[in-house]
Amino acid sequence: MDEGHSSEPVLLRIEHLHKRFGTTAALVDASLTVRRGERVVLIGSSGSGKSTLLRCINHLEVPDQGSIWLDGEFMGGRFAADGRWIQASGGELARQRRHIGMVFQSFNLFAHLSALDNVALGPQWILKRPKALARAQARQLLAKVHLAGHEHKLPAQLSGGQQQRVAIARALAMEPKLMLFDEPTSALDPRLTREVLEVMLELAREQTTMLVVTHELGFARQVADTVGFLEEGRIVEVGTPEQIFDRPQHPSTQAFLNCFSPGGL
Amino acid sequence: MEDTPLLFAGLDVRFMVEIFPRMVQALLVTVQISALALLLGIVLGIPLGGLRVIGPRPLQLLIQGLVSYIRGTPQILHFLVVYFALPGVGILLDEYWTGVVALTVIAVGYEVEIVRAAIESVHKGQREAALAQGMTEPMAFWLILLPQATRRMLPALTNELINVIKASALLSVIAVNELTKVGNAIIYNTFYFVEVLLEVAVLYMLVIGALSWLSNYLENKVFSFGTALSTPETR
Ligand SMILES: Nc1ncnc2c1ncn2[C@@H]1O[C@H](COP(=O)(O)OP(=O)(O)O)[C@@H](O)[C@H]1O
Ligand SMILES: [Mg+2]
Numbered sequence: 001m002d003e004g005h006s007s008e009p010v011l012l013r014i015e016h017l018h019k020r021f022g023t024t025a026a027l028v029d030a031s032l033t034v035r036r037g038e039r040v041v042l043i044g045s046s047g048s049g050k051s052t053l054l055r056c057i058n059h060l061e062v063p064d065q066g067s068i069w070l071d072g073e074f075m076g077g078r079f080a081a082d083g084r085w086i087q088a089s090g091g092e093l094a095r096q097r098r099h100i101g102m103v104f105q106s107f108n109l110f111a112h113l114s115a116l117d118n119v120a121l122g123p124q125w126i127l128k129r130p131k132a133l134a135r136a137q138a139r140q141l142l143a144k145v146h147l148a149g150h151e152h153k154l155p156a157q158l159s160g161g162q163q164q165r166v167a168i169a170r171a172l173a174m175e176p177k178l179m180l181f182d183e184p185t186s187a188l189d190p191r192l193t194r195e196v197l198e199v200m201l202e203l204a205r206e207q208t209t210m211l212v213v214t215h216e217l218g219f220a221r222q223v224a225d226t227v228g229f230l231e232e233g234r235i236v237e238v239g240t241p242e243q244i245f246d247r248p249q250h251p252s253t254q255a256f257l258n259c260f261s262p263g264g265l
Numbered sequence: 266m267e268d269t270p271l272l273f274a275g276l277d278v279r280f281m282v283e284i285f286p287r288m289v290q291a292l293l294v295t296v297q298i299s300a301l302a303l304l305l306g307i308v309l310g311i312p313l314g315g316l317r318v319i320g321p322r323p324l325q326l327l328i329q330g331l332v333s334y335i336r337g338t339p340q341i342l343h344f345l346v347v348y349f350a351l352p353g354v355g356i357l358l359d360e361y362w363t364g365v366v367a368l369t370v371i372a373v374g375y376e377v378e379i380v381r382a383a384i385e386s387v388h389k390g391q392r393e394a395a396l397a398q399g400m401t402e403p404m405a406f407w408l409i410l411l412p413q414a415t416r417r418m419l420p421a422l423t424n425e426l427i428n429v430i431k432a433s434a435l436l437s438v439i440a441v442n443e444l445t446k447v448g449n450a451i452i453y454n455t456f457y458f459v460e461v462l463l464e465v466a467v468l469y470m471l472v473i474g475a476l477s478w479l480s481n482y483l484e485n486k487v488f489s490f491g492t493a494l495s496t497p498e499t500r
Contacts, residue, residue: 108390
């Protein structure tokens with residue numbers, strides 16, 4: 001955190017987050033801070049709670065306990081003057097979610113809409129932009145993710161890598177303050193993974209605030225300002241890429257990273 | 266000569282031809298009234314089916330209860346309820362519209378379930394992506410879930426039209442001039458019951474057969490988005 005972002009204001013603050021599914025503790029006392037322009041990568045083995053953490057941030061899962069502030073605003077509700085907690089209405093929650101772009105492992109493009117409509121739909125219906133403007137901006141965003149010429153195609157007609165890039169463009173179209181990526185390349189072969197990572201690298205260069213869950217450690221080392229390691233719902237270690245990858249302190253982090261090193265198998 | 270019966274396999278064919286125009290007329294009433302009920306059923310069934318899935322819990326239970334009542338009781342009951350209850354609350358409809366309303370009640374009971382099943386068959390990632398982007402639940406329903414579900418509903422709705430057409434025969438008890446009633450009336454006046462019933466059955470079968478074919482066709486051929494709906498593609 002002694003990087004260039006330490007002077008930037010905090011954009012996302014997560015404090016003491018807990019989430020259970022039945023008897024499974026998916027998140028245990030998780031706290032994390034993301035500053036504006038910062039790129040944070042979360043790593044950890046499958047089932048360690050990484051997706052749950054991202055999904056709690058935009059309230060796709062409602063946390064059991066703990067608090068999330070985005071740009072100074074409490075997610076999911078607010079405290080009244082007399083200290084009572086007031087749950088956010090559907091409309092308020094939707095408004096808060098606009099500021100958080102989310103990219104899913106399984107793309108989740110709107111299956112009945114063309115690439116262009118996937119990107120233009122949000123600005124047109126949620127931000128109430130004129131249709132022509134929304135479509136023109138969508139065209140630019142598709143070009144930005146190297147998909148000019150594919151505007152009219154349905155998701156099923158695109159490769160996985162292309163679908164994921166459309167999904168990134170769709171999230172960017174809402175001009176979010178924060179981008180969440182949940183294993184965006186885990187469903188892709190190495191070549192398609194590269195196309196997607198290249199787009200993400202470009203976003204990182206543009207100082208997009210990103211919180212990325214990934215197993216691409218090369219990518220993490222290259223773009224991350226901060227790396228966090230999760231195990232069994234806990235964020236057990238946070239540091240710079242050098243600290244985490246070269247001098248991990250926690251035994252679990254060491255064990256996890258050993259699986260990735262050339263002699264690890 | 267004119268009145269000499271033209272017999273074929275013991276049936277009076279001349280008589281069957283003579284009544285054919287009236288029967289077709291009655292069949293049109295049957296189809297019209299059924300289609301109307303199906304349409305009204307859709308207009309009500311889509312919002313009710315949607316609320317059944319994404320609405321507040323008490324409303325979900327209420328809709329579920331309504332559906333259970335409609336589907337769990339004999340269809341004739343709905344005709345009687347509509348026939349006697351609507352005038353009781355000051356709504357006076359002629360037989361035709363009484364029939365439409367009663368058939369709509371029956372249709373809605375099934376269409377809510379058709380809509381619900383179709384909505385729930387849309388991959389849950391679609392709704393999550395919509396919400397994550399900042400859509401409200403109703404927006405996600407109208408813009409994302411319903412358009413995808415509609416294509417899956419069409420075969421089931423065609424099937425439902427078949428059920429409504431069969432149920433419409435019950436309208437004969439409240440004197441709507443649909444196929445069964447007209448057939449009955451002709452039998453009552455002429456006693457040509459074999460000829461009339463045969464003709465009634467064939468006409469029903471023609472329409473229902475055509476709809477079955479359409480339902481299968483829709484099921485197999487049209488409307489699919491390929492593989493993107495369920496699993497991520499790694500190609
Ligand atoms: N909707 C859910 N219902 C029940 N258990 C869940 C659900 N989502 C996640 N879990 C459980 O919570 C734990 C953390 O899951 P997840 O956040 O998906 O981990 P990760 O993304 O790191 O693989 C796992 O044990 C998982 O089985
Ligand atoms: Mg996950």
